[in-house]
Amino acid sequence: MTSQVTPQEQDYPLSPVPMDQRRSIWSMGLVLLGFTFFTATMWAGGSIGVAFDFSTMLLVLAAGNLLLGTYAAILGYIAAKSGLNTALMSRFTFGELGSKLSDFILGFTQIGWYAWGTATMAILLVKLTGLPESWTTPLMVVFGFGFCITAFIGYKGLEMLSRFAVPAMIILVAVSMTIATSDAGGFSGLLAITPSDEMTVAAAITMVFGTFVSGGTQATNWTRFAKSGKTAVIATLLAFFLGNGLMTLIGAFGALVYQQADIVDIMVAQGLATLGILMLFLNLWTTQDNTVYNFAVAGCNMIRTRRRKLVTVGGAAIGTVLAVLGMYEWLIPFLVLLGTFIPPIGGVIMASYFIGYKREYPSLETATLPAFNIPGLAAYAIGSAAAYTSPWIAPIVGVLVAAASYGVVLVVSEAVRDRRAQVLGAV
Template identity: 70%
Template sequence: MKKLADVPHNDYPLSEVPLSERRGFWSLTLVLVGFTFFTATMWAGGSLGVAFDFQALLLVILAGNLLLGAYAAALGYMAARSGLNTVLMARYAFGEKGSRLADGILGFTQVGWYAWGTATIAILLVRILGLPEILTIPLMILFGFGFCITAIVGYRGLELLSRFAVPAMLLLIAVSLTLGVVEVGGIDGLLAMSPTETLSVGAAITMVIGTFVSGGTQATNWTRFAISGRQAVLATLVAFFIGNGLMVFTGALGALVYQEADVVDVMLAQGLAALAVVMLFLNIWTTQDNTIYNFAVAGCNLLRTEKRGLVTLVGAGIGTALAIFGMHDMLVPFLVLLGTFIPPLGGVLMADFFVLHRRRYTPLADTALPDYLWSGLAAYGVGAAAAYFSPFLAPVVGVAVAALAHVVLGRYARRHADGRPATAEDGER
């Protein structure tokens, strides 16, 4: 294996990651955990904290993050086995040009998150430090382009930041949570607290999944660097089940005790202003660089270019512009949108890899794919419609329906394409 410094800066945006460039478990885990440590997830957790008693809250967090972790881990396994990320795997399911559906959906959501993070750090810094309001937009521009630097470097830059930031954030969160539990009177005090709002269990689990389903769908951008499928699955579960779950729980606890979901606001309420500023920077930066990296990967596939650094810079500019024009005010409907329309995309890809292709893609360079594979595109449409109209657990319904539809439609399309019944070997063709 090559040394970390030898990793090419373009990170193979249009091809498989070779075995010589694969990374170990701890490297992947640090990058993925840094990605899931995000302040918006805590805000979603705050909505749950005021809607359930403590025991029900824990069950909702566990169920939602287990489903999210399983979804992301399945895609992570596929990425490690194939060396491909989500948008490249989409070529096998949707076709050469049809895969741009994935580019558009995933790229839009990631640049939306980037806008939210850029606006959030600028607004919070102005408030925390008592700066003039006129500095808000200049700060958005500064952070909008500043946070993309590690993403331009690539995997190497993301890992170096996460090596420092993840342990530091874990320590700060542990301090804040301990103070919060002590202030409310320990576990007995938490158990005695009653909900003040109402939210159905199905809606709550959908919200938990929606907090990071877009990121989970694109975690393949890093799990494709895994040495093995097993390591990819374990690293993904640590990040999306444990890491994202910790963020949701932190937000819920903050809302219960301090009526503030964001750990930064909680730290301010606890008199930890200096630590709050440090936490704000680390929390936002470790997700922002991953987010705009995701946008760049989708953009490279959309434009069929390997100039990932340039696409990253353009994405940062778009995200900064959206932040300036108020994208951050649309967080809740944005979460609902993510939780409904992204999971069916993953469902199609999982069915395509595990069933139709029997867990093995032929190399991209050796594969002649049609422009559009209508069976995959139609299956996504069916799954998205099912999720949108589902009265319960829309993300789970979307994945299941899209996967089933793709298996049925894919086999039907192959049988009629060559005039013979479909066989198990068709998955290799």
């Protein structure tokens, strides 16, 4: 049956992005920065801020965000070269039907974030403005569907919002950080603050890497619009190393100075309550529209439909229901889930692209793919199990073990095929 919508109208959910639709590094960087400016990332930074002295904290944040940025940049490079998002790459890695596993995992985690952000906006707005508690649920419904408007429009909608919101948030953050530095007694005062909690360096890096690794895995939804692999790598590093790094730094900074990890609470403590509410709204909206967009792309691949806009609204509805049911209380176990089961997907995709397909996917329309790519699925399972049981940095272990497992299978399989061809040729 012929679809009534064109791929361009729906942002190419089931096909590569053509070169004439690619975007500049400026456009992509703004969208990705808006995505990484996220309240939950600040809270992760806050946990780190009270556990280390200032100089060690900076080293931990730099290491964690550099690892995260590198992981996302490699996937971004593959997306730019192929024009495909993570959901479509998964067909080559896990098979036509096997890719639905990654669609479900990625879609579920993104709609979980959407629910958490929706609930957070409603709950904190009621708290900060003194509105009656009875307003909380209606506000969740309003924000649940309101945040998806720019995602419904598509990449252009995300870009339009980011052009305004990202500079505004940077200015607000700069004002707050300046006041915080003054309140701490300058940099000498910051260096004199002693940690009040304990955390290992490995656990801290895991927290930094794991908090937004699901977003890094699906940043391909925008980097596939890059004009070149170089553009994708630079834009992704800018967003995930600097942007996500700034968010974790703000949380850690606030925890050091005010014993608060969230920028809104910090601004309230600084007497900037109105700016704090504005910051919260922009901070969440620029991430919320990206997460529901991610859900829609994964959902389109799962049910094989180009109607991304319809799936976007459906995702917003599911996220709103989860928000009303109490997603706000599930953040910590949800983060553990993300850090364990998302990164191995990226690891297997990397091995598949660089080793299996020699840096060039065949056409989706003509490629003959199995229903289930058992080696790819097995490598994912091995990587997930390694991450789940690892006492070290779980997300990184998951990526490396999954990539290595699948890489070994691909190299051995190719060697066996070559040897078999030699034997047959000799006969």
